[in-house]
Amino acid sequence: MANQRHDHPVTPRTKDEKAAITNRLKRIEGQVRGIQKMVEEDRYCIDILVQISAINAALKKVGFSVAERHTKHCVTDAVKNGEGNEAIDELMEVLKQFSK
Amino acid sequence: MANQRHDHPVTPRTKDEKAAITNRLKRIEGQVRGIQKMVEEDRYCIDILVQISAINAALKKVGFSVAERHTKHCVTDAVKNGEGNEAIDELMEVLKQFSK
Amino acid sequence: MANQRHDHPVTPRTKDEKAAITNRLKRIEGQVRGIQKMVEEDRYCIDILVQISAINAALKKVGFSVAERHTKHCVTDAVKNGEGNEAIDELMEVLKQFSK
Amino acid sequence: MANQRHDHPVTPRTKDEKAAITNRLKRIEGQVRGIQKMVEEDRYCIDILVQISAINAALKKVGFSVAERHTKHCVTDAVKNGEGNEAIDELMEVLKQFSK
Numbered sequence: 488m489a490n491q492r493h494d495h496p497v498t499p500r501t502k503d504e505k506a507a508i509t510n511r512l513k514r515i516e517g518q519v520r521g522i523q524k525m526v527e528e529d530r531y532c533i534d535i536l537v538q539i540s541a542i543n544a545a546l547k548k549v550g551f552s553v554a555e556r557h558t559k560h561c562v563t564d565a566v567k568n569g570e571g572n573e574a575i576d577e578l579m580e581v582l583k584q585f586s587k
Numbered sequence: 588m589a590n591q592r593h594d595h596p597v598t599p600r601t602k603d604e605k606a607a608i609t610n611r612l613k614r615i616e617g618q619v620r621g622i623q624k625m626v627e628e629d630r631y632c633i634d635i636l637v638q639i640s641a642i643n644a645a646l647k648k649v650g651f652s653v654a655e656r657h658t659k660h661c662v663t664d665a666v667k668n669g670e671g672n673e674a675i676d677e678l679m680e681v682l683k684q685f686s687k
Numbered sequence: 688m689a690n691q692r693h694d695h696p697v698t699p700r701t702k703d704e705k706a707a708i709t710n711r712l713k714r715i716e717g718q719v720r721g722i723q724k725m726v727e728e729d730r731y732c733i734d735i736l737v738q739i740s741a742i743n744a745a746l747k748k749v750g751f752s753v754a755e756r757h758t759k760h761c762v763t764d765a766v767k768n769g770e771g772n773e774a775i776d777e778l779m780e781v782l783k784q785f786s787k
Numbered sequence: 788m789a790n791q792r793h794d795h796p797v798t799p800r801t802k803d804e805k806a807a808i809t810n811r812l813k814r815i816e817g818q819v820r821g822i823q824k825m826v827e828e829d830r831y832c833i834d835i836l837v838q839i840s841a842i843n844a845a846l847k848k849v850g851f852s853v854a855e856r857h858t859k860h861c862v863t864d865a866v867k868n869g870e871g872n873e874a875i876d877e878l879m880e881v882l883k884q885f886s887k
């Protein structure tokens with residue numbers, strides 16, 4: 488069961504939830520392609536950096552929404568099953584990475 | 588001339604420089620697509636978050652290499668032309684965004 | 688009771704826990720005073736920046752240890768009382784600030 | 788001379804410049820002491836985290852103002868003396884630390 492928890496979220500993502508994240512990721516993918524085009528056209532460095540910052544911000548937003556859902560479902564579930572601390576350690580570890 | 592500086596870097600990127608950045612961006616684009624697949628397959632949240640952190644780190648690396656080249660060419664050139672402080676203000680502004 | 692939760696942690700910090708955080712904060716306070724001395728002595732900028740980065744890293748560490756304890760006590764308690772989502776929203780909000 | 792550059796900024800900080808940074812650092816020092824008091828009083832974790840975020844933001848501000856002055860004086864000077872790239876590498880290295 489602990490193993491199962493590591494393959495999927497405890498509550499499967501709904502079709503709408505999947506669509507919402509996927510749309511944001513598709514937009515981010517488009518932004519990354521946009522920077523490739525800017526490099527190809529030899530565009531001004533600062534303009535490229537502004538775009539990279541925008542993508543980083545967008546990715547962090549997606550990340551925090553994934554983390555929030557994770558905490559509300561998987562961590563909450565673990566807490567109720569008496570396995571909360573392990574789930575919280577795992578969450579904190581990944582959020583530390585995130586805050587770099 | 589100040590205007591020209593804002594469209595392109597003072598020293599055009601070489602073919603090799605373009606290729607180096609483009610390769611890294613293509614890899615990042617692939618990683619973003621990879622996350623879409625993970626969401627589609629309803630993969631475990633923490634695994635998705637680890638991937639998002641990895642992309643953020645990769646993007647920051649690209650960003651710093653763009654910023655370094657910018658400083659060594661565009662800012663250096665501006666300093667030699669007595670327009671250094673303006674270029675430095677612009678650089679700092681974008682690096683502040685970056686450090687968020 | 689919701690009000691009480693906002694004044695103190697649900698499980699009071701033990702004497703040892705307080706001492707552990709206080710020691711780290713005292714060290715950080717000393718580091719901040721150290722930078723003041725460096726500025727007074729007109730020390731090299733890069734050396735000052737390295738010190739500031741070190742303090743930021745130390746503060747983040749303290750922050751994450753506070754966040755971890757908060758999640759293991761206050762959030763866990765809220766989850767068990769059926770008020771988990773509110774506590775999680777509050778946690779995520781502050782962690783977003785943190786990751787800037 | 789390269790050695791001298793590593794002990795002090797090329798242009799000594801004026802009395803006013805020193806006072807400006809010192810004031811900001813004294814305020815930060817006070818904020819760190821404030822958190823110690825909050826811990827002593829066993830204050831709510833989230834309130835402590837908000838304060839830590841505020842200090843981090845204040846430290847970053849000081850850091851960027853030091854970095855800006857460094858670039859406008861030390862790096863600019865190095866560029867004019869044909870030692871720009873070395874100074875820029877050093878600057879980028881420390882800014883990478885900073886953006887973590």
